[in-house]
Amino acid sequence: MSDMLKTGATIGILGGGQLGRMLSVAASRLGFRTHIFEPGAHPPAADVAHQVTTAPYEDAAALGAFAAAVDVITYEFENIPTTALDLLEPLRPIRPGREALRISQDRITEKDFLTGLGLKTAPYAAVDDAASLEAAIAAVGVPAILKTRRFGYDGKGQSRLMAATDAPRALADMAGSPAILEGFVDFQYEVSVIGARNTRGDVACYDPGENVHRDGILHRTTVPSRLSAALRMDAVLLTARILNALDYVGVMGVELFVTPQGLIVNEIAPRVHNSGHWTQNGCTIDQFEQHIRAVAGWPLGDGSRHADVVMENLIGADMDRVPDLAREPATALHLYGKAEVKAGRKMGHINRIVTPKG
Amino acid sequence: MSDMLKTGATIGILGGGQLGRMLSVAASRLGFRTHIFEPGAHPPAADVAHQVTTAPYEDAAALGAFAAAVDVITYEFENIPTTALDLLEPLRPIRPGREALRISQDRITEKDFLTGLGLKTAPYAAVDDAASLEAAIAAVGVPAILKTRRFGYDGKGQSRLMAATDAPRALADMAGSPAILEGFVDFQYEVSVIGARNTRGDVACYDPGENVHRDGILHRTTVPSRLSAALRMDAVLLTARILNALDYVGVMGVELFVTPQGLIVNEIAPRVHNSGHWTQNGCTIDQFEQHIRAVAGWPLGDGSRHADVVMENLIGADMDRVPDLAREPATALHLYGKAEVKAGRKMGHINRIVTPKG
Incomplete structure (x- = not known):
């Protein structure tokens, strides 16, 4: 792959939250620097980034300077203003591309796209x-x-x-x-597939995880899920269909409802996904490095699962549990360095290795 | 542990090479920031640090400002000038402490210390x-x-x-x-133990790895080593004896020669160690996070090994192999982001997962 970004290249990331933070860490493993563009002060990603631009998405000069300082642009969230994307697009490759953003930024467009592919939605x-x-x-x-x-x-x-x-x-x-x-969809449970596609069109998917939400926020993801082998295959194939249809480059999260009539697509997210955090301790190459590999023009990494994992988010006051969690065997803590604890705020997560997979 | 450093605290690291880089990444996982003190320009650790001070170890003002900006001080190499340590010590805790540095900075002092503990040396x-x-x-x-x-x-x-x-x-x-x-010691092979001790005196050791050197530089570490169960126990116990004798806080690398007469200590390094890089893909908590946990006053993490791993350093022109290595299944790349490739320069390493441990 002659278009592979080389050690020392800089990956620009729009958004400086915990996803940008963990993307920066993954980028560093491959020898890349990151440059974070984020309107808010003290973004979590800044702690592990080579450079940070603090500016609103309406600041054309700041966007231009950001683009000039990086080799490729990616993002940690899908709601980037269209005007900013219009300005960046002629300057540097944006991966995943505009079509994925256009579709995922509007729930109607997204559902029209999915049903157009022959997939079921609510x-x-x-x-x-x-x-x-x-x-x-x-x-x-x-x-x-x-x-x-x-x-x-x-x-x-x-x-x-x-x-x-x-x-x-x-x-x-x-x-x-x-x-x-x-x-309403009368579903038995929800799973999500974290899929990846690179610039050559190679596709790789992680083992689907089973999600439990609390108050509308992801609480827990468990791998393996309860999916049958047949449904697991369905989930992976429909994810690949979505990735290919978008000529997608990067990692995508696909949330699925499991019903007696099969899988129903809830929503897609054109980025690394909270329900894929388990890969940090369950796979040799996690979703963050997989995303960086894809947007850097690299081969995808080995996403096979070597352990059973339960991921749990630490929300707000869950941070009080950190001293106890730090003592638990086979538990990996991932904290985001956010200074202020707020109710409903994602402060970190844990990955519990339930049992080594034989 | 009421003296546990809290999310958002800053860990000062003397030295900005690849070890400082990987310590910074580990610190970020626990919600800490890092501040690198490094005389050289463009240190690899700067890419993932919250702050960097570029100044010589003789710059008292820079050292003072560095100490004032951090909560605890650690280091990635043992050859820190004594004058710098004298200046820093009254300002912030230095972990591991001065005694470990005093002993490991001088090969005679080190061997006197080891033989004084009843351990064998050359x-x-x-x-x-x-x-x-x-x-x-x-x-x-x-x-x-x-x-x-x-x-x-x-x-x-x-x-x-x-x-x-x-x-x-x-x-x-x-x-x-x-x-x-x-x-000369007539040894069969060399192993090293990566041991850790925290502020409460808890000790944890990783499974010993077997080392092969080329041209005086570590080439490969393999876990498990060929050590018998009895020798493995000896290796762990003697490491614990060294850690306890120094009232040590942090991770230490202990290199051992395996001979028909038992284990002979080659040298000790009061820091994370190249031969412990395999823990990044073989354990839930790697040596870098274990070191950060120790110096931050945290409980030690679970260092049990879940996979067989072969770590190989990428030296100089080995970087040409990166495109091929990126394609290998079950191989994790760790590159240091060094711009200039030089003969004999450590540019990165790979961890090959040989077989999942059942």
């Missing part, structure tokens, strides 16, 4: 006002969830409708933003 | 001039190696004597530095 309909919400309820049924089409994460920008009479309140919760009504 | 004698060299040859015999007492590493500052007639040349090689004559 029933859905676009909602802009009271009239379209009424029509959506008629089409999708209740219970259902009304979500903003854009900029939602960790359960934010969502409102449940248990009955049609909840419509006015739910619509008010959207505060005028374009929305999507999604029907 | 026969040795101090050499300052032609007369003492003649006496040393009479006591130790030939073949033997003349080494500078201080500041030697990777085979530098060493000269072989195959016969007594080599004495004048060997003495000239020392260029007037105080020296030590060490008798």
